[in-house]
Every structure is written in C-alpha cells, then in structure tokens.
Amino acid sequence: MQDIHNFFDHLRGYDICRNVNKTSYGKDALLCYITKPFFSQKVHYRHQNQWQAVAITKVLGEFGYNVDVIDYNRSTPTLKHNYDLVIDMAPGWYGSKVYNGFMNQGCKRIFYVTGSYPAWAEEQSKARREAVFKRRGVRFMDHREFRPIPDYITDFDGVFMFGNEYNWATYTASFNMPPVNFIANSGYKFPYAINNNKRSANKFLYFASGDQIHKGLDLLLEVFAQPGFPCELFICSSFKSEKLFCKTYYKELYETPNIHAIGFVNIMGDEFKEILESCQYVIVPSCSEGQMGSALTAMSAGLIPILSRVCGFGEDVAILLPDCELSTIESVVREYANKDVDWCMKESDRLVKLVENRYSNENFVRSIVEGLIKVTGEEIEICADRIREISEG
DSSP: OHHHHHHHHHHHTTTEEOSTTOOOOSEEEEEEEOOGGGTOGGGTTTOHHHHHHHHHHHHHHHTTEEEEEEETTOSOOOOOSOEEEEEESSTTSHHHHHHTTOEEEEEEEEEEEOSSOHHHHHHHHHHHHHHHHHHHOOOOOOOOOOOOOOGGGGGSSEEEEESOHHHHHHHHTTSOOOOEEEEOOOOOOOSSOOOGGGOEEEEEEEEOOSOHHHHTHHHHHHHHTSTTOSOEEEEESSGGGOHHHHHHTHHHHHSOTTEEEOOSOOTTSHHHHHHHTTEEEEEEOOSSOSSOHHHHHHHHTTOEEEEEGGGSOOTTTSEEESOOOHHHHHHHHHHHHTOOHHHHHHHHHHHHHHHHHHSSHHHHHHHHHHHHHHHHOOOOOOOHHHHHHHHTO
C-alpha cells in the first residue's frame, strides 16, 4: 500500500519541491524531511512539523541557500544538481539514498532528530507489548517502523534534536555522535479564548497519535477503569484505527462511564476547546519520544502535563512519572486529582507563560538559526521582525 502511495505522490510531484524560496543564490541546500506542507497551507495546523518544515527552508534562505525539499520516506525524487548542505531526518533511509552522489566537496550534513534512538525505542516498545501480553494474553504487532541509524552518522557535522539530555543519551550510548544542538519544539496559538474556570482536577486528557501501546493508553485504561475510580479520562487519539486494541479494551473504552473515548479531533474545533476547558491535566506515559508535540499543544492551553521522562521535558516543565508501572500511575493520578483550585490555577498560568517564552514559534526559529551558525561557521544576524515573520508562516 505504501508503494502505491509513493507511486501516485511521484506522479503528482509530491516527492520533491524545487527551490521553494524562489531564490538564485550561489549555494544549494537539501532538506530531506516532509513535502506536503509545501503543497497545501491547509495542513499546517495538524502537526507542528508542518509549519516547522517551511520555517527551516526560510531560515536556510537567510543563510544564502537555494533550498530543495524531498520526502525522507521516498526513493523516487530525481535531483538535478549537487548540494552544499543537507539536513536529513532519516540518514540511511530512502531519502538519503536519493542524495548520495549529489553532495559537493565539503558538504555539511545535519541529522534532524525527532525521537529517541530507534533501536532503543524498539526495545522499549517491545517491552510494552510483552507486558500487555502478560496482562491480557493478547499479542500486539509493532505499529512502528524503526529506522536503523547507519554507522556513517558519526561523519555528520551536527545534530538538531527535539528532546533533552535524557533522550540524547539513547544515541550516545551506541555512537560517537556529532555535536548536538537542542531544538525548541513549539506549542500552539489557539484561535479561540480558553476559559479555565470550569476545569476539574479529577479530569485528565490523554492526547496522542497512533500506536496506543507505545504511548501508554493501555496503562491508563487499566488504571481509570477500576471500579469506583474517582477520576475521568478523555481520550483524543487515533485509537479507533487500531482494531485489535479496541477489541482488547472494548469494555474500558466503551462501557466505562468515567472514560470518554473520543478519538481523533480537530484541535482548532469546538469539541477540542470544550475538552481543554474541562480537563486540568494532560497525561501520556509513553515509552519513547523526542519532545512530545501533543503535550506542548495541551500545555499551550494551560493543561498541566504528567508525562514519562522520555517525553523530552525536565522537572521544571512537567510532572515526571518515576516509572510507568500501573501502581505508580494510579498513585500520581490520585495525588494530583486532589490538588486545590489555587494550585491548579497558578500552575496552569505558569505553564502558559513558559510555553509562550520557551516553546514559541519564534524560539524554534532561533534555535534553528543558532544550530546553523554552529554547523556552518557563518556568523549572521536575523532581526527580530524577520524571525517573527518566519515563525508566522
């Protein structure tokens, strides 16, 4: 099926975007990442990476590069010239095979990292599936495609990474990695005002994408579905597309009054706004991440994050679960469900300001600029107005 999608994307020209900034500089850069945001502005709100990909190309333009973009998961693009700089999300994968042989002498290569070390992540995900098998007797297949990191990654000139030292250590334990520049992921500016006066400390939001075992929804369901459990769980994810998961946890999802199985939601719509105004916390006990964008989205609205350490935040940002055992999750949920209104309001306000300052779109752009200066050795200054213009799309 993926091959069919690749074929039609190639016919439509979706596998490559040439000279996206329409410039005629003396240097050329290639971004091996995602291409769809360059074809449609409508997708930009769906995930932070949509506008971020466009912003990266604009920053490269500020450094004097003409920029082409190819999809990291496609082997079909045809390149027409060599490059002086390459930013690659998945070295050794399909996209990198496209540009091999199209790099000028001295070409700078940057590894753009959005998650923990794939082999490590695969081990964590496998352990989660084994744990479910022991508890439920159901064998889940891996929903993820973990791309191996090639040995030549040590020859790259730098790494741009979402996450922190904890996530970075999953790489350095196996490789002598190039210098890392931590990139600030970004939250959201919602098009509506959010009234946090209606929130209840016993209402928790699980907000994630696919692979519910990996993200820890099974753990939350088993905690919240206990008879008489005094807290509510709102589930916004793509769990409905995972048929075996829904069958295994049918009772918890659909027959438990304090669990609200909502599914995928439009974060700009009224339904999500209502959820944000009801829940006090966002909780995701994932087993491997970079710096979780869905948590930042919820934090942008003032929800207090309860996360596993692998989600890429420090203790100054999130309530970090010591581990993801059922008893630990239950204990932490019960503890914070009993927090008083004043504490919740103050913590919520603190998080909104923190996201605005540390995880703003502008900070993402600045961190890309700082990383490029370190890798290229080019000292350039981009004024605050231009930073803001790039961050606004």
